Amino acid sequence: SDPKVQLTCDNPIEFSKVDANMLPTVLLIGRPNVGKSALFNRLIRRREALVYNTPNDHVTRDIREGIAKLSDLRFRVLDSAGLEAEASSGSVLGRTAGMTENVLKRSQLALFLIDARDGLQPMDLDVGKWLRKNAPELKTIVLMNKAESLDDGLGSLAAASGEALRLGFGDPIALSAETGQGMVELYEALRPLLEDYMVQLLNEGNQETSPSEDEELKTPLQLAIVGRPNVGKSTLLNTILQEERVLVGPEAGLTRDSVRVEFKYHGRTIYMVDTAGWLQRTNQEKGPASLSIMQSRKNLMRAHVVVLVLDAEEIANARRTMKHDEVVIARRAVEEGRGLIVVVNKMDLLRNSRSYDSVIKAVPQEVQTVIPQVTGIPVVFVSALEGKGRIAVMDQVIDTYGKWCLRLPTARLNRWLGKVMGRHSWKDSASQPKIKYFTQVKARPPTFVAFVSGKKQLADSELRFLTRSLKEDFDLGGIPVRVMQRIVV
Numbered sequence: 001s002d003p004k005v006q007l008t009c010d011n012p013i014e015f016s017k018v019d020a021n022m023l024p025t026v027l028l029i030g031r032p033n034v035g036k037s038a039l040f041n042r043l044i045r046r047r048e049a050l051v052y053n054t055p056n057d058h059v060t061r062d063i064r065e066g067i068a069k070l071s072d073l074r075f076r077v078l079d080s081a082g083l084e085a086e087a088s089s090g091s092v093l094g095r096t097a098g099m100t101e102n103v104l105k106r107s108q109l110a111l112f113l114i115d116a117r118d119g120l121q122p123m124d125l126d127v128g129k130w131l132r133k134n135a136p137e138l139k140t141i142v143l144m145n146k147a148e149s150l151d152d153g154l155g156s157l158a159a160a161s162g163e164a165l166r167l168g169f170g171d172p173i174a175l176s177a178e179t180g181q182g183m184v185e186l187y188e189a190l191r192p193l194l195e196d197y198m199v200q201l202l203n204e205g206n207q208e209t210s211p212s213e214d215e216e217l218k219t220p221l222q223l224a225i226v227g228r229p230n231v232g233k234s235t236l237l238n239t240i241l242q243e244e245r246v247l248v249g250p251e252a253g254l255t256r257d258s259v260r261v262e263f264k265y266h267g268r269t270i271y272m273v274d275t276a277g278w279l280q281r282t283n284q285e286k287g288p289a290s291l292s293i294m295q296s297r298k299n300l301m302r303a304h305v306v307v308l309v310l311d312a313e314e315i316a317n318a319r320r321t322m323k324h325d326e327v328v329i330a331r332r333a334v335e336e337g338r339g340l341i342v343v344v345n346k347m348d349l350l351r352n353s354r355s356y357d358s359v360i361k362a363v364p365q366e367v368q369t370v371i372p373q374v375t376g377i378p379v380v381f382v383s384a385l386e387g388k389g390r391i392a393v394m395d396q397v398i399d400t401y402g403k404w405c406l407r408l409p410t411a412r413l414n415r416w417l418g419k420v421m422g423r424h425s426w427k428d429s430a431s432q433p434k435i436k437y438f439t440q441v442k443a444r445p446p447t448f449v450a451f452v453s454g455k456k457q458l459a460d461s462e463l464r465f466l467t468r469s470l471k472e473d474f475d476l477g478g479i480p481v482r483v484m485q486r487i488v489v
């Protein structure tokens, strides 16, 4: 949801107050059975993990993501189990390449696990080589897991450490995901690195970073089409694909969940996130609605833009526009910081019905009511079956993505701030906080920090006012804009 964070100037950074969306991402990597899952579980404790890409063969495994808690540290942790096959076989199939790229690009730090008991294996060296090749800039810490079993006083731990140096990532940390031994050392190694990242993130906005449009065009737009079974997701995707050049189609012979669809729209590469679950299933095979939520939730983690499809006929027949699980998905998308578009499908069924107009009126209203924190979520009415609305949907996707990637220069923002502060009716002039400057610290989605001088902080209502004004003045409908404050003295 909206502003929660207050970063004060006196370090240390309070990670527990940082918006989850801004937290650094730490990737767990290593060959199978070194204990990545065990460490992942220890780091997220009972917190919820989001699992995506769950094929039913043994070629790849899940990618899990969760919020790690290590004393006062918080960070996003990614368990990269799915990358193993690729790294170890050495043959980049292209099948997971997009995902890999995505995972590496999102990570600020890698924790490279090896098994302290086994000593260095050829596969560990492969993983190291692979990391260096694909992410030469990624700061990597080697963890010798299962170290509790080596505490034999015979120097085997020291020997293992010496061996681990051969990986070329510096001194390893010995720990045990199982017993928790070594977690203090891990904390001490992580803290300065994660803090540096946060400080850099906050300061980045102070420089005039101009958007690199090239880069935006180069990276595929990751699109998820989500919704309950039978609302017409497959039909909609098929109408979109009919007209476009499909670069990579469903791959035969692999698991059905590893289908990957990539196509071009107006010169931009669009990568469909996890369509397989509903694309290949026949109607009879479709599971209960709750299944589709799970499917949708895991898709959200990878998507830039989420299209939530609703069924117009269901809306006309029911009193409520959105069913509970649809509201859950929409809120989730916004909380995860994704751009959201609502598509009302099957409008053809209402063509001669009295409900036609009321549906068109009711849906945007209800969307606004159930997701008050994001104003102006686009709602598109289509008939996928008749192939109508394809362009409207795709144009909206491109538009939303552009806004999601928006970077506003600090100078422009401060000119804007000057005007907007005059608009708010502050209780009295003394109660008006002094915002020294206002800056965007992050895009995708746009995240801003108000640097406030003196003792007076911005009240929640004032942060909301700034958020709302930004959305209105820069036309950021459907985008979860975030505004935080930082006190400067």
Ligand code: GDP
Residues within 6 Å of the ligand: 030, 031, 032, 033, 034, 035, 036, 037, 038, 039, 081, 145, 146, 147, 148, 149, 175, 176, 177, 178, 179
């Ligand atoms: P992954 O394939 O890298 O995710 O590895 P897992 O987390 O599934 O662990 C593989 C095996 O190693 C499991 O049987 C774990 O119980 C075991 N394991 C994980 N961490 C430790 C540890 O710190 N000490 C010991 N002795 N075993 C561990």
Ligand code: GDP
Residues within 6 Å of the ligand: 227, 228, 229, 230, 231, 232, 233, 234, 235, 236, 278, 279, 345, 346, 347, 348, 349, 382, 383, 384, 385, 386
């Ligand atoms: P999914 O489960 O969300 O992927 O839904 P499907 O695309 O499989 O569609 C479910 C059913 O709705 C199929 O029988 C489709 O033919 C039908 N359907 C999809 N879109 C439309 C539409 O725009 N109008 C009508 N009348 N039916 C549609």
